[in-house]
Amino acid sequence: MRYDKPKVVSIKKIIEENSRVKSFLFDLEIQAKPGQFVMVWIPGYDEKPFGVILKDGAGLMITVAAVGRSTKALHQMKAGNLIGIRGAYGSHFHLPSEAKSIALVAGGYGMVPLAYLAQEARKKNINVELFLGARTQKELLFASWMKEIGVKLHLSTDDGSVGHHGFVTEPFAEYVKNKQTDQVYVVGPEIMEYKVAQICYKKQVPFEVSVERYMKCGLGICGQCCVDNTGWRMCVEGPIINGEDLKKIIEFGKYHRTASGKVEYFPWVKKTKN
Ligand SMILES: Cc1cc2nc3c(=O)[nH]c(=O)nc-3n(C[C@H](O)[C@H](O)[C@H](O)COP(=O)(O)OP(=O)(O)OC[C@H]3O[C@@H](n4cnc5c(N)ncnc54)[C@H](O)[C@@H]3O)c2cc1C
Ligand code: FES
The missing domain is CATH 2.40.30.10 (Translation factors)
Known part of the structure; x- marks a missing residue:
């Protein structure tokens, strides 16, 4: 309902x-x-x-x-x-019917939708490799729940308190170099999602990403969450977008709109411009 x-x-x-x-x-x-x-x-x-x-x-x-x-x-x-x-x-993730192994890349509260996806994938006996990153060990969300349901964990922390010392994108890039994965799912800060998208395009691995934009009505009426150049509403056509469609969203990884509709470039884009 x-x-x-x-x-x-x-x-x-x-x-x-x-x-x-x-x-x-x-x-x-x-x-x-x-x-x-x-x-x-x-x-x-x-x-x-x-x-x-x-x-x-x-x-x-x-x-x-x-x-x-x-x-x-x-x-x-x-x-x-x-x-x-x-x-x-909003839109949702898709598990390919023939999928045997999938990889999830999560940063911060991005783990929320991915934990639910992992639960559903494990019920179908799909192997789930989870690349989970946070600032510290204590901030790694749902690690014990995921372990209990048989998800394989690849942890990363910014302070090195557990797992890989550095960004979660690094062990993920190593993994897709050597291992077969049917589909990748990524949710986290947009810079992290952008890096994962580039890795997936290079390795030609299909992926889905959550593109989060400021939301007001949440059900497609106000136009607040539309993205350039498609005009897709991230509360209806998104937030889950596949890698091919993502190529049409020119603002992805570059800018978003604030509550007033003003375009705001992400800090890393400003840095490269200056
Ligand atoms: C599809 C989607 C799913 C989300 N899922 C989660 C989740 O599972 N857990 C979680 O902790 N957070 C989630 N968020 C983010 C959450 O909505 C914001 O953190 C929250 O709205 C902040 O409100 P605030 O008043 O506390 O902070 P504010 O000080 O108002 O805002 C802090 C930051 O939160 C973001 N934000 C604020 N209002 C909105 C809004 N209406 N729509 C989108 N972003 C906003 C902006 O980036 C802002 O800079 C999700 C956002 C989207 C779009
Ligand atoms: S939040 Fe109103 S159209 Fe998406």
Whole structure:
């Protein structure tokens, strides 16, 4: 079932994943595929998009990093408090019917949609190689859950506290040089997604990526999340885009639009221009 008006639900349980990230669980029947998102109304603040997980045995879960006003307010809420949920919305990941082995590349809360995808892939007995990166060991999301369901972990941390000391893209590039993979899925900061896309184009490996843009209505009406030059709405035609279609989104890896619609170049693009 999809909800186009906010469905008021109480928070069933809150899990502190690390000092910046909490998961919120709800009793709500909803249909959602890996890669889709819900719009969450945080009373007194705003409505914001978050990736969905339908976790086996736990139900609907969102996992939120406290980065600004609304997400910090959400982190202050307690079990039993009420919030509003609409959705699920957007495009979703596809698992090729013949897939034997897939690779996931995740950075930060990008692990949210990929954890749900990994769960579904393991149910189909698909081998899942997960390249998971974070600043420190404590910030690696869902590593023990993934291990439990038989996902093969390739960890990277910026401070070297565990796994590869450096960017997650480095062990991933080594992996695709030597190993066969049917499809790659990537979600994380856009610079990371851009690098993975370049590696996949070079090695001719099919991939899907989540292209996140500022969202207001979340269901295709306001035009806030349209991308150049296609005009595709990232809340309807996206956020999950395949590698071939991604070539048509000229702003990918270069710029995005702020809440007011102003074009804002990513910091790494400015640096190369100066
Ligand atoms: C499809 C999609 C899925 C997402 N999934 C998750 C998730 O699973 N977990 C998670 O922690 N975060 C997720 N986000 C990001 C999350 O929506 C923002 O972190 C949140 O909206 C920040 O709100 P704020 O008021 O706390 O911060 P603000 O201070 O308002 O913003 C901080 C930053 O968050 C981003 N942001 C703010 N508002 C929006 C918006 N309406 N739409 C898109 N980006 C916004 C902007 O980049 C902004 O610079 C997702 C975003 C999108 C588009
Ligand atoms: S957020 Fe309104 S069209 Fe996508």
